[in-house]
Amino acid sequence: MPEPVIITCAITGSLHVPSMSPYLPLTPEQITREAIAAAEAGAAILHLHARDPDDGRPSPDPDVFRQFLPRIKQSTDAVLNISTGGAPGMTMDERLAAAEWASPEMASLNMGSINVGLYPALDKIKDFRFDWERGFLEASRDNVFKNTFKDIEDILNRLGKGHHCRFEFECYDVGHLYNLAHFVDRKIYDPPLFIQFCLGILGGIGAELDHLLHLIRTAQRLFGNQFEWSILAAGRHQMPMATHNVLLGGNARVGLEDSLMIERGRLAESNADQVAKLAGILRALGLEVATPDEARARLGLKGGDQVGF
Template sequence: MARPAQKVIITCAVTGAIHTPSMSPHLPLTPAQIAEQAIEAAQAGAAILHLHARDPADGRPSADPEVFAQFLPAIRAATDAVINITSGGSTKMTLAERLAPPLRFKPEMASLNMGSMNFSIHPAATRIKDWKYGWEQAYVEGTEDIIFRNTFRDIRHILQDLGEGCGTRFEFECYDVGHLYNLAHFVDQGLIKPPFFIQTIFGILGGIGPDPQNVTFMRETANRLFGADSYQWSVLGAGRHQMGLLTAAALQGAHVRVGLEDSLYLGRGQMARSNAEQVRKIRHLLEELGFEIATPAEARQMLALKGAAQVAF
């Protein structure tokens, strides 16, 4: 397949709410660690920084805007990367809790999970013998019996209050083919207008699997629903599927997302020491294939973002 003319946007998801401190000593937990790793990732080539927060005391996921306030200004001061604040938070949070940070800071972008789903990491608990903090084991094991909630009403609320109300555009996280149809519903309702950024996610237990055929299927489905010129397409491969799936997807025209939220490893048996390591690796792989990496300014243009001057931090 011919290489697309446009440059590839690298998104880096810096910490997330999936992995816990016992899973990697390199997972950023404190505001200072999150800021440092986000800045390094931007310097390595990430045009978009997808950000969650953690309780500085024990690393559990946090939706406290005051914690976000401890790292957002530092990141903005040090880099021109697009800052993307999660609206997903964690499966333990209410919708109001999840929306508190992006509604306060009015970022250029926010993530938006396009449906309710089983979202589980409970098998990981069997591989951990020593837990660093008391909350972790119950949190990981408990995902076997938790549904991440984003109903149609929830999504409409986010699109109206955060999108229309704050001028924030979205990273539409699609974990299965039904999520693409949910997205199409809101496009038909006039609540989402192109160009939109579709993040297709593969390899999460509860979502579509990481088979290369599924990547092609999701791409072809999106093209049927929206037309190839209406959206920018990105791919996330969870865990061990990260680098191989992203490289193959880029050959089909995809942008890519890496980061310690999505995978703790750099390669087989090799733990990533930072988010920047993953950014540098995927950048190297893409450049070896002849791709050019998008700058933050180019990403803003492709995604029709409002610009860093319009955020509230």
């Protein structure tokens, strides 16, 4: 029998701006409420960023994370996964500040430097809620998300060795798998691996089934049976690609970080709506939804009692 599917929910992210959806959680209270509801709907892992409560811009401030991480942990057993990607323009120390304070079970780790093009959204937004949004999107024409080999090794050492944190390795292209293999070969990080294939982002690999199959087969050649894999697909590709991936034996990520829609032409009113929709698809396919403890066992996590919040 196939193993239960691990659902990750990415609650708010750092790339969508508030004017794109009134349902995007911005404040600690909104993030808390959305995260708890997503866990109740079936998410075993909650992937978390923070935003400035006043204007919704991405924030690396540990004081903002302190306002929602303990409250989520008190209300759910889900694995709390903190971003190390932060947002464009943040320094490495800013990107790691919250995770080093929180000492989480899991953190995300982008496996290379990439272009992330957000500027096409400018053609779709008529009115901006906050002054910073237009410039933030426009700047993505010329910004690069930087994660060099040194950056990746520093994160692996500071959080992995320093806090016994495990990682969601975010791979936006095939070369990122070879970057990951480089660190595994050097014994800087030991399996089991949790690989997140990120498809459909402008600047990364496209959200096509052929690309997904190539990523899976490449990972199998590089890592044998020592990895679990999941998929996130941006925008309209979210549910179709998630469905393809679980039928291939993988796991899936949903959430308003990756797509603001629940179906064609309709905004998702909550993260929980997306989780519930995916969970319903899984059950219709005869698949089970993994619990947080099942995810912990399969991914080799240290346990919720070992975090710093």
